[in-house]
Amino acid sequence: MIDYQSLIDQVDEWIINRDKTVILIFILITAVLAVGFGMTATDSGTSQFSEGVPAQEAFEDVNDNFEREPFGTGTGTTTLIQRDRNVLTKSAVLAMLRAQHRIQRDTSQNVVSTNSVAQTVATEIDPTATTLSAQIDVVERTPQSGVRTVTRTIVRTQPSVRSRLSDDLNERDPSASATIATITHQVAGTSDDAGTQSGSPLTSLQREATFIVGSTSGDITVFGSGIISGELGGVITDSLIIVVPAAVILIFIFLIIAYRDPIDLIIGLVSLAMTIAWTFGFMGWARIEFTQILIAIPPLLLAVGIDFGIHAINRYREERVTGEDISSSMRTTTDQLLPAFSIVTGTTVLGFAANGVSDLAPVREFGLVAAVGIIFTLLIFGIFLPAFKHLLDRKRVEYSIPSFGTTPIGRAGSVGGQVLGVGVVIARRSPYIFLLVILILTAALGGYGTGVETRFTTDDFLPPEETPGYLEELPEPFAPGEYTVTKTTNYLENTFESSEDDTVTVYVEGSMRQGSTLEILHKTNQDPPDSFVTAERESQPQSILTVIDQYERESASFRRLISAKDQNGNGIPDHDLGIVYDQLFASSYGDQARLYLTDDYTATRLIYSVKAEKSQAAITADTRQLATEIRMESTATGSVVVRKAVSDVIAESAYTSLVIAVLTAAVFLVAIYWLLENRPGLGIANILPVLLTIAGLASTMRYLDIPFNVLTGTTLSVGIGLGIDYSAHFVHRFTEEYRGEVDRFEALSVSVRGTGGALAGSMLTTTSGTGVLILAITPILGQFGLLIALSVLYSFIASIFVLPAALIGWTDIRRQLWIDT
Structure with a gap:
């Protein structure tokens, strides 16, 4: 067990005795980082x-x-x-x-x-x-x-x-x-x-x-x-113009309800704004472009920042209502919350940093920016907000400015306190039966959630063909522009037999002068895969053979050359190919031949038509199989294959980062509770609600037919970050209350009323603020907003109703087996 209190005491000294200096330092840092705003570029493309x-x-x-x-x-x-x-x-x-x-x-x-x-x-x-x-x-x-x-x-x-x-x-x-x-x-x-x-x-x-x-x-x-x-750039801009004001209004309303005091509201809003400014300023200084996936960052920072802010104010009020003075109340608040904020930050950073294993650069950048943003959130809400609150409350007393909402959320006897206490009632009556049901439910939801599909298409980022009526009624400047791309692409797909997405390409590298080269390419036409368009049981790719055949029908001299270079009489030249290419490139068909064969005769491509009704996975698998059968260095490519490859990387990134995040978070929690409290078992109890949240989120995605894409693919790591946020606050509060001879159920009740009340306020504010993304014009933003809101809701429910039973189980095991000493 390490002594971390001395470090917190030093921070307390600055917050309480040098609050003006702390505020000035943070303002100067904000000014420096804000310069990065002007350096931030935007990349709204999908390439x-x-x-x-x-x-x-x-x-x-x-x-x-x-x-x-x-x-x-x-x-x-x-x-x-x-x-x-x-x-x-x-x-x-x-x-x-x-x-x-x-x-x-x-x-x-x-x-x-x-x-x-x-x-x-x-x-x-x-x-x-x-x-x-x-x-x-x-x-x-x-x-x-x-x-x-x-x-x-x-x-x-x-x-x-x-x-x-x-x-x-x-x-x-x-x-x-x-x-x-x-x-x-x-x-x-x-x-x-x-x-x-x-x-x-x-x-x-x-x-x-x-x-x-x-x-x-x-x-x-x-x-x-x-x-x-x-339109990709326009639809994101228009979506944000609609969503951001709506989110700000909803967040503002719920923050008013949570804080119930104009000065505390100002403190919270300034801290949130500072967090966003620091993070986006960092992006500018780091030359990280703002992409579609980074749209996830502001909701995440708002979610954690709102949570930290409400916890800090609520915990401070718990002390103030007992008659403690300003400085003593703030010292107690920071003594309890700084370790909790640090635990939350550590696990959340690990969750987001796990995206660093992704093969996609935008996903890695998301993990980096999210991790840095959460560290900024810790500094601002763990140090700046308490100092700001301490200074303003001193001035409030000095100038006799009245206080408004001073009672904490979820106090004993309130309706909220009674609802939040349901988990304690369950833990008191039948914790193990309840935990068994939760474990079975988690396994069932997790198994069902493994069936979530993965997709990567440009259409994910485009607006629907018909703009919803409620958006068309919006006044300027909120009224969206006119979008035609989706309607046009649907028309092309429904009207014409083939398009770029109905073809695949096999890229072949090597010496094309070798006598067997064209024979090898010709054999790929025989016994083609099921997803390829065929004629008389053979595929008909567009290739250099197509151009040779066209010129041969037109030119008698070229026809004689082909016959002379064809040793087995099947119409395919199989020696002295350089002479064949030279004559072809010198003819009127030269430009057309260069579409399929490079000037140095070292690379060629074959373009196959594929059946539109076949799935992306089937087409890609067939094309890759065909490429492996060519006895030359060959690569399957084309729009369909590229998008399937990106989809595979998205799925791999989502699941890999999930496993890494869960494992590293579990190890971190066990280690940190061992070092800080000498109670490593608390780390295992802490992770249970997070697993339930992730399983519930994945199963919801499958049930609602929401696929993993470049944006929703981050929701599992987001679920870990937010889930640990909620459960870590509760567990740490319980460790503070459950000391000495204190009854464990009383410690749970106090934790639920205090921390649970703050979690409730945070949940309502965050779910409304991020859930408003469903109003976005582009469906991918709506899906992401819905999933973030659900991850917050699931995290809250799991923490309030599941953690009490898990903590009772931990105390029983500790008493019987003496795991924690």
């Missing part, structure tokens, strides 16, 4: 979550090798979505061509290529029409019947055309209700990836393109990753 994932690194290599090189710089694409009664009529074809032409003529758009069904129609009519202006002239001169004849031919003979038309395509009488076109822009340092990049240069390009296209005839929508990126 940050896939950084470092092998599938994403392969995907970036694919983009570097096959998307950038044809233009010598980074590229990005914009999609034009045209809707009409029939997009294959002459007037609709002209509308699309004119929209593309307007974008191309604008030099700010940096257009390097365009591709559409309308262009295919025009070049089929006149192959010499190689520019958009020439193609417009050709279509204008062609009668409607001529356009109709050409469209009928191309939709029957060209699969690439059909893939750009809606599912309701009628090939006999050519008609379709929608089509898509692609604009490729030259954007330095940018390429389309599996996520969306915050602040993408494409955002401004595509917003400008929307204005340009808006002046053309026809229903044409501009869409792309830049539009998505813009």
Whole structure:
């Protein structure tokens, strides 16, 4: 057992005898850290979550090798979505061509290529029409019947055309209700990836393109990753504009009820504001960008800060109502609460720091910022708030300022005190039966909760297709903007047969000149996995073999070359491949070949179409299996594979950090109670309500179909942090009361009325303040707010009603086995 009282006495001396100096020091630190506010950048994209994932690194290599090189710089694409009664009529074809032409003529758009069904129609009519202006002239001169004849031919003979038309395509009488076109822009340092990049240069390009296209005839929508990126940032901003004022109002109301004194309310609010300022200032100085996952930080700090603040004021009032003077009451308060705050801080920091094992950088940053923020919370509410309270109460007496709410929450005889005492009643009558039921319940909830799904999609961060009516009624500046991305993505998925998410890529590295290389690639088409789209029991990937086959049908000389280099007569060249590639790259098919084979012939890609109804897990497993069967260094990648890989990392991070947090917290609690109180068994009792909270939270997520994602994946570690917060306060108060000859049930009753009352006030304030996140526009914030509120509620219930029985069990074991000596 160590003597920590001397250290607390030194802190007491500063708080009581140098309160003004303490306040001044904290104000100066706040001023220094506040400078960091201006250094804090924001990253609202989703690509940050896939950084470092092998599938994403392969995907970036694919983009570097096959998307950038044809233009010598980074590229990005914009999609034009045209809707009409029939997009294959002459007037609709002209509308699309004119929209593309307007974008191309604008030099700010940096257009390097365009591709559409309308262009295919025009070049089929006149192959010499190689520019958009020439193609417009050709279509204008062609009668409607001529356009109709050409469209009928191309939709029957060209699969690439059909893939750009809606599912309701009628090939006999050519008609379709929608089509898509692609604009490729030259954007330095940018390429389309599996996520969306915050602040993408494409955002401004595509917003400008929307204005340009808006002046053309026809229903044409501009869409792309830049539009998505813009809405990602906008929806988070609008959500916070709605949620933060609502949370502040609710927290303010409940703090008024909890404190019942304007001066105490000011002390609490100033301390909360200082905690937020310190933490975000630290982020700025540490150059940590504010991301979606860090939205979790303010609710966490508010939860712990509100809890610390109410505990400090409530414990101080317990002493004051007995007639103790200001300094004596504050000394007693800090003597009891500083050890409790330190225990809570230690275990909470361990819980959040456990996220440091994650392979995702944003999750590691979350753990770091949360841990630092909790340490700041300890310093501010453990030292600054008592000093501030001590100074103001002295001034209140000096200037005869009246006090208002001076009684503690949950005092004996109050309704709250009676409700909080239910756990003590259970502990008195049948603690072991109750604990057995709790253990069985925890195991059952934990087992059910292991079925929580894991998902990572951009859609998680986007608003619903239809904005709830109550949000549309909000006045300015709270009224949300108009969001279209979700509606557009749903339309694309429901209207067109394939999209980027309906393809996967296998990235193959090695010498492509080896004679067996193309034979190896060809064999991957045979006996394809179940999730792949097939034709005559073979997959039909887009690859360098596709380009070779196309050029072979067009060029007799190339056909003779292929025949000469094909030793087994199956149509696949299997020696002198460098000569084959050289001739292919020198032909008109060279640019197309570079989409699948690098200029140095050391890497290639195969793009497979996959069945839309298959799950992300099934597609990823099949693609990875296919990659392992290729006798070259091969990596499965593509949007579907990257997102599944990130989902796997999220799940692994959530469960790994959970196990580490529970184990380290248990060891810490046993050790700290052994060192401080010589009662190590209290650490085990302390952890029981936390396990119940985590099990209840996980089972709730599964029941409500809330998956683990980049934000909700942190809720288990949050549950540990908040659960230990509540239980540690109660256990430490019990150790203070249960000394000497004091009856254990009386010690429980005093602890429940004192600490339990403060916990109740903290619970009501925090659940209302964080639960208001369900008003957020984006569902992921609503889910997170609900889970945080539930974790606080579950922690409170477990601490008040389960801990008394656990503590009685600990006292019985201690008496019989003498574990604690």
